[in-house]
Structure formats: structure tokens, C-alpha cells
Amino acid sequence: MPLEARGIGFRYQRGPWVLRGVDLAVEPGELVGLTGPSGLGKTTLARILAGYERPLEGNVRLDGGPLPVTGYNPVQLVFQHPEKAVNPRWRMRDTLIEGWEPDPELLKALSIERRWFDHWPNELSGGELQRFCLARALGPRTRYLVADEITTMLDAITQTQIWHVVLDIVRERNLGVLVISHDRPLMKHLCNRIVDLESVMSDFPAAAGEGEVGVRPSDFRI
Amino acid sequence: MSSVDAVAVSHSRTGRLPRLNRRQRTLLVIVLSAALLLSVVAGGLLLGNEMLTTNLDQRNLSPSLEHPFGTDWLGRDMLARTLKGLTLSLVVGVLASTVSVLIALTLGMAAATFGRAVDGAVTWLVDLFLSVPHLVVLILIAFTLGGGTKGVILAVALTHWPSLTRVIRAEVLQLRTAEFVQVSRRLGRTRWWIATRHLLPHLVPQILVGLVLLFPHAILHEAAITFLGFGLSPQQPAVGVILSESMRHLSTGYWWLALFPGLALLVMVRAFDILGDNLRSLVDPRIAHE
Amino acid sequence: MIAPEASEPKPILDVRDLSVSFEQYARGLQKKTLRPITSLSVTIRPGEVLAVVGSSGSGKSLLAHAILGILPSNxxxxxxxxxANENLTPERQVALRGSDIALVPQSVGFLNPLMRVGAQVRSAAHNGNAAEAQRAIFARYRLAPEVAGMYPFQLSGGMTRRVLVSTAMISGASLIIADEPTPGMHSAVVEETLGHLRELAGEGRAVMLITHDIEAALTIADRIAVLYAGTTVEIASVADFTGDGQSLRHPYSKALWRALPQNGFAVTPGAQPVLDELPPGCLYEPRCPMSTPDCTGARPEVRALRGGVVRCFHAA
Structure with a gap:
């Protein structure tokens, strides 16, 4: 039963379209890579797939039905900057168990140490925080993971640790994963297939990435 | 600024004894200012009313050991009047600012969480209250409730929430877009759970600051409507009453009538201010480690 | 310490045994000491790109802040x-900051959002005709003349990078510290920014590239200093990062190299120690496959090895 995006269109207020006519599907047990120039809406698509944003056009289907509006979302999003994704006023233990109580095996696989539980987020490094965020997102009810540049800000060793855990869980639980990244070698290593966002936007707004033109992508009007 | 400076500065500080770290100093300051405020209240409550009785043999005495704050034109001990007055002011101030903060918190959170209609209604109410001259609303409410202590407290409490409501609403709106709040929702947490666990702790500093800032306002407005005759009766030992009376006697050389009660009011407001600041530095993790 | 070879120019910056610590409050009234940098030593010479590579929490940004003299007061x-062979006192740091030592910062947040970028770049110039210099530098970085009249929010990510590099460039600084100049950017922009930094070194300036991304570092650096838990575990030439890492000296550098997807994606368990729980011996000992009882007893000193520098008892 796939996670599907059908004809997704999105823009903020009356601004230009960030996404238009995006079709994308992730099957259980599949790792799909998503690339595309900066500013083309990869993060927006990630937020829509995980139910953080409602598309203006098209819809997201999980097992053929809509995403739940309340309650635990089987599609979990992990962000690029973990320090923004944890409450700075909570000790790490509370953040970890916010959705479920991760088992010791998962904590061990992610090298999360019990001594960190009583720390505040500002006492841990980005790599350590991201391990917590991933553990938090991998509850038993999670069936799809949207990983938006989750290891871009991390060193190679932490990146490897994190992805090996995800790969193990994908195999064990038949999880589907959307991997958003700029890192080609990483995606080649991880993903079953790699999708370019430009190629799945049937009607895409502007071929502007980081270019020589003195205009941001969002300055384009259609 | 520079690390080497920091080392030098900390060395020069070690000369003082006994050296407390900042958190210990903060707690000490909190305890001292709380003790000061409590002793004012205790003093005010324990002093019997006999000190306030008219004693025409001892009119207009300048400060002495027997009457540290002097006496007024009716021979009443000014220290006793001041303490009584401060206690009353403190009660009015604390009650009024607590009620205001509670109103602001409820309305601010509701506006930011319950959708556009509630937000519109709250914003309208805030604008309405802020557009009418403050003193007019105060007098109106106090007058409607028949004046007296109850009238003053309610009038002050019901008129000081709008600006804090705005602050809290803005804060909650911003917090709701924070990733950790949005994650919580996708993890199946309810709005109420998120409001109490995620939002409320972030609002504590705002609330503390709100309380501190409202407190002098509340006291001064209490004095103001009392002065205008809609508040406490002249027989009650309010600081507002004392100060407005003493204005008439200043030019005749009875300086102590205004100086000591005014100074005492200032010290109390300042103690409250310090208390709030130090509490905030303990509860805010961003500055708690400095 | 290693004596530089006679043919090499004198270092523009010499950091020796740098340690940085902070005091924090633990539970209640107890204070604890955090030591994010422990006896860190690096040198950088004119015309060289030195990459300082480490994970988040390895102290690499604090190193930059220590050099610039912008650490927090505690x-x-x-x-x-x-x-330049003189002690870098706080007064000299203030004097040199922005003129002889320039920072290429991580984020756009360093630009004033209310000031046109041309004016901001010009304000960094210290001698000569600022307007002319700014026009020349913009032309060199393929920034159209009208970009000078734009505000930071109007720039694309790539253009912002070029403006930030322009600021460092126009200052005429002899030491340029680039702190994570390419965070999460598209590969084309990363390459372009790194290319600009390489060019600055080509003009005889010293460039310190601080990054967590070893691949980015390898594309332009001459030497790489690998940081772990606040100390330099190895300083190696770029040429040592090859094959399965057999030329590398420290087990952490090897693990870092082998963790890259193209080099086997090898897992190393464990995590960098948290600042208030640094191990008493070698900082890498808890994760090290070569660990022996010696390693738990004392911290190894840096020593020269095969043309590089390593901090390990067992490296050979």
C-alpha cells in the first residue's frame, strides 16, 4: 500500500506556485531519493507528504485514503536542523518518549546513551540531537519516513550510523522512506531509485535554481 | 567580549569573600526581596489600628526614634500608616496583576489556538480596550461596582490585560510554527497537551515579566482613582491617599510626609522588579547558565 | 611540536595547546566545567587552504571564535x-578582526537585512577606492552591477555566498576563516564557493575552511586537521586521504574516511563524548578499536608521523 502524492500544487497565499502537478509514490520497503535545485520546494513537498501542510491542489493518499488529521501520523518527517525540532525547555528524556517509548535495542543501535537523558538540548551536539529525533520518529505505528536532509549537517560517521539504523528498520518493518538530499553518492548508496523533482512536476513553475540570474525562484510569476 | 578579559575580571572578583556563584547570588537576591515584601505585609497586618488613631498632642513631629517616619497633622504615626498603606497596595497590586495575567493568558492562548473567529473576537476586544482612555474605563468600572477595595481591585484587574494578551497571542502564534510543536501534533498529541506542555513553559518568562510590569501600574492606578475619589475612602491607609494628602503639606516644610512613604513605595516596587528579573534568570534556560 | 620545513613560509597563524572551557550550572547550585576545546594545535601558512574537519560538537566553530576573539564572556x-609571529592579544584581535583576519560566515544572518549589499561590501574595505574595488570584485564573482543595489533578501543562495566571499575579499585580509560556508547547498553552489576560497589562497592569503563535510574539504584543501571532541587528532596532507585510508594515521580519521558512501559506508559505533563527561585518557579511547590500557591512563601528546601530525599512542 503506497504513500502517494497526486497532482500536488502548493503556494503561500497569493504567491507564485512552489509546487505544481507533482506525482510521486513510495512503496513499503522502498527508499526513494528526491533531488532538485535549492528553492524548488523539496522541503514543502516533504511537509505536505507528512501532513504538515495541506496542498492547494491534488492530495496525499496513504493506503488509498487520506492522511489522518489528528492522532499519530504513520508518515513521520525528520528535519534537517534537529535543534529546532526539539523543545529547548525539555530534558532529552521527555523529547525521546513524546510519541512512544523507544526500546533499548533502538537506542543502542543509534548510540544514544542513557547519560544524555537528563541533558538539555543546548548541551548536546547536532549529531546527538538528530539521533533523538530519529528515535522519536521511528515508533511502531510509523510506516513511512520522510527524511529531509537529515544528515546534511552531520559528519560522515554519524551519517553512516543513522542511515544503517534506518536501513535495518526498513528491512525489518518494511518501512518506506523518502530520502531528500543533495548528496549523490549517499543517495546512490541508499536508494532503490532517485527522482528529480523537476522531472515529476508535470507543470513546473520555473527552471530557476541557484543561477546567475538575479532573481530568486520565488520571484517568478506565471 | 574577549576571553582573556574574562579571565582577568574573574580574578579580580575572587578577592571578595565568600564567593558565591551566580545562581547562588540569584537565589539570595530572590530570598532577600521576597523577605522584604513579606515583612511589609507582616508588619502591616500585625500593627494594630491604635497606631493610626488621631493623637493631637503629637501633630507634625519630624522623624525621631519614637516616630521614624514622623507624624502627620492629626498626630498619626507615619511609619504605621506607610506600612498599612503598602500592605493594602501590595494586596491590590498582586490581586489585580494576577487576575490580569490570567485573563491575558486565557485570551491570548485562545486567540492563537482556536481559529480565526476566536482570534478576531479577542483582537477586537483588545483593540477596544486599548482605544478607550485607560483612566475612563477604570473609573467607570470602579464607579459601577460602588468603589471601595473590591471596586478598585476589579477595576484595575479588568483593565490591565490587553497589552499582555497581545504579547502572549503573538508568542503563541510564533510557537505554533516551531518544528517541535508541529512534530508533537503528528505524534498524536492533542491541542490541550501541546498547550500545557510545550506552549505554557515558553510563556512563563512573559507571564513573570507581565506580572512585574503590571504591578506598579496597578498600584499607581489604584492611587490615581483613589485620588480622584472613586477608589478607596480617605480613611483607608492607602499609599495613594497618603501621597495625595501630603502634597498639600509639602510647601509648609513637612517633607517627611511625602518622602518616606514615597521612598517606601519605590523600594517595594523595585523589590518586586528585582524579584521578577531574578526569577526569570532562573527559569529561562537561554540565560540560566551564564 | 613540529618544526616547519625550511622551504615553507612562516605560519600566519599558530595555535598551540588552545583550551577553551565554560562553567555551567548543573542541578541546583553546583557548577560544572565544560571543556569544548582541549589542547588544540594547528598552524596555517600564507597561500594555503587548511581544512578543519570535525563533527558538530568537535569545537571547530569555537576555534574560529577563539581566533577572532568573539567567544562568550564566560x-x-x-x-x-x-x-604573524606576534601574540594575538584581545587588543590585537579587535584591531585585526575584519581587516587582516576576515570571517566568511555560515549564514546570511551576518548581512544587515536593511542595508544594500554593495554598501555592506564597501564598508569592509580598508584602503583604496572602495567603490571601485567593490565593482571589480562583483565583476570577478559574476555579480551583476545592479546586485550592489539589492537587499540581502533579494539574493539567491548562491549569490549570497558570493557576496559573503566578496566581503572577505575586499577587506584584503591575509587570513580568511570560512566557517561552514556551504551548509546544505546544491553541489554546483558548493563547488563555486569552494573554488572562490581556493582562488583566495592562490593570491597568497591563508584560508581556514571549517567544515563537517570531509568531501568538500578534500576538493580544495592542502592539509586537513581532523578534530575530535575538541582536540586535533590528526593533521594530514590531502594526498593521505586515498584508497581505504591506509595512509591516514589516526583511527578516527580512518573511520571518517571509510564512512563515506563511496568508501564503503562503514559503521563505527558509539558517539563523541559529551563535554562534561570527557574520558580521562585518550578522548577517542571509548570508541577506538586499537585501545589498550595505556590509552585509558593518559592523553597522548601530538607527535610527528610520516609528514603529518597525530595524537595517538599506537599510530605507526
Missing amino acids: ARVTGTLRH
């Missing part, structure tokens, strides 16, 4: 910082 610093 930081305590020991060790020596020498710039």
Missing part, C-alpha cells in the same frame, strides 16, 4: 595564539 582560554 569562556576561559589557555594556550597561545600567535598571528
